[in-house]
Amino acid sequence: MAIALLRLNNACIRFSGTPVFENLTTQILEGDRICLIGRNGCGKSTLLKTIAGVYELDSGEHFMLSNQKLVYLEQDKDYPSDISAIDLLESYGAEIYEARTILDKLGIDPDITLNNASGGQRRRFNLAECIVKKPSILLLDEPTNHLDLTSIKWLEDYIAKFKGSVVMISHDRKFLENTSNTTWWLDRGALRVNRNGFKDFDSWSTIIMEEEERRLEKLNTRLRLENDWLNYGVTARRKRNQGRLQRLHELRSERRDVMQNKTRSIDVNPANLPRGSKVIIEAKDIQKTYNNKTVVQPFSCRILHQDKIGIIGPNGAGKTTLVKMLVGELTPDNGNVKLGNTLKVTYIDQMRSNINPTDTLWEVLCPEGGDQVWVGNETKHVVGYLKEFLFNEEQIRGQVSILSGGEKNRLLLAKALASPGNVLVLDEPTNDLDMDTLDLLVECLQQYTGTVIVVSHDRDFLDRTVTATYVVSLNGSVQEFVGGYSDIEHHLKELEKAITKPKSKASVEKNTADTPTSKRMSYNLKRELEELTKQISKIEKRILEISVILESDSLYTKNPQQFQNLSAELQQQQLALETVENRWLELEIVAAEVKN
DSSP, X not given: OOOEEEEEEXXXXXXXXXXXXXXXXXXXXXXXXXXXXOOTTSSHHHHHHHHHTSSOOSEEXXXXXXXXXXXXXXXXXXXXXXXXXXXXXXXXXXXXXXXXXXXXHTTOOTTOBGGGSOHHHHHHHHHHHHHHTOOSEEEEESTTTTOOHHHHHHHHHHHHHOSSEEEEEOSOHHHHXXXXXXXXXXXXXXXXXXXXXXXXXHHHHHHHHHHHHHHHHHHHHHHHHHHHHHHHHTTTXXXXXXXXXXXXXXXXXXXXXXXXXXXXXXXXXXXXXXXXXXXXXXXXXXXXXXXXXXXXXXXXXXXETTOEEEEEOOTTSSHHHHXXXXXXXXXXXXXXXXXXXXXXXXXEOTTOTTSOTTSBHHHHHOTTSSSEEEETTEEEEHHHHHHHTXXXXXXXXXXXXXXXXXXXXXXXXXXXXXXXXXXXEEESTTTTOOHHHHHHHHHHHHHOOSEEEEEOOOHHHHHHHOSEEEEEOTTSOEEEEESOHHXXXXXXXXXXXXXXXOOOHHHHHHOOSSSTTOSSOOHHHHHHHHHHHHHHHHHHHHHHHHHHHHTOTTHHHHOHHHHHHHHHHHHHHHHHHHHHHHHHHHHHHHHHHHHO
């Protein structure tokens, strides 16, 4: 029988007097691979921090065996600014080979100082740090954020071989299916446990929901009877029947709890815009180069009306650059793109730059005033429409700036799907979304009658939404395949072998230029790498400065021209950052090859 490494008994955590959960009892056993799931805001991260000892219990017991080493992957963590990634891992006791292997698998330059690293790079380093500490209990909060598919699959292999126990929060269904053997479902302060892992979640949760539906029907019947009794007799028998009246209030509260747990669906039926030709986008031999580095090799494609295109590839492989060329936001260096006459693009980027942080949710959906939102060919009240996207009435009149990352993504989706064009572009739409919202997004895309282009690392999401997949490689090549991720997985393995296949002696001798495939790193490339690091830091600093200014409540009303200028500069800086980071990543790879 497996030993319990950690227990929570009758655990309770309160914030401002309100319980996040109470009377919660559970345990982590030897060999557990636990996925912790639940809606945004239900307390998943709070529970993980409670297990880690970050939060103290308001009541209950927390017990862990004395010989256990627990390590917690936080979502945000600060590091010393004057130490390199490799040196910091070695300071934790990692062997040099082990540290370099982990950093390479997670796409981190061993020599980068953490003050020069982007938020995503620091996030990946945090994961590397947790791994080299060799825990017996590993707690992971969204470990696949900022990881590309190669790194995600490596992490899956690591967890499969890991000898300790793991508790993980993730929105990535495929990752959870491949790694978990137990599911914790945090639902309205109660923790449901299923020992069959996430693969069994859909059938298990369906049974639970059906039971709650039957329970709701019984409650409705009893509530009608109690209401009849209340109308005819409560006044005359008040003193004798106060207990029964209290039971009526309890029934109402119980029914409200059940109703709040029912899954909502979004009734979005976009209007069919005039589309002219069936060909929406036609690209011929388009190519893009930055700083003598080819980001996109010559590529041709035809995208038709109602096509749903997925784009995948490693971080820094130029996926966003490809998308922007296809929709006309970026001009290719060579080749050409022909767009349909009636093309109208709705673009949701990773930076969520399409919404003003000082606006209320109501103003985002109704920028010209009023309370109605056009959805397809009909109008809906803004409150009812936002409720379909899981917002409550208190949030709707609040500012965008107070929303979480997942809630901002959800708001952008609501805005885009209210009156979308005939081409919908989504760049990493699944970041920070919980599973309920992901399901709602999948439902919307299935209903959407236009063309979809989506960049994502979420394999399950791609399988459920796309009809074709473009695979972008670090060398700039782009290949088109029919189907979602599962349909092309075997092609990806062959493609990876072809790209990493050793070159012949003749081709190596021929490749003497100062390119990313050189066996030596010249002084010029070393100097360029140093300058790129400084540029990234400078651009990120400017992006932060602009973002802080734009968050001012009064800027737009007092100086709308400055607001527009800063918004335009912000987009330029974000594009510049992407360009510089692409080149920096390529030189990182060169540096790592030389050192190895």
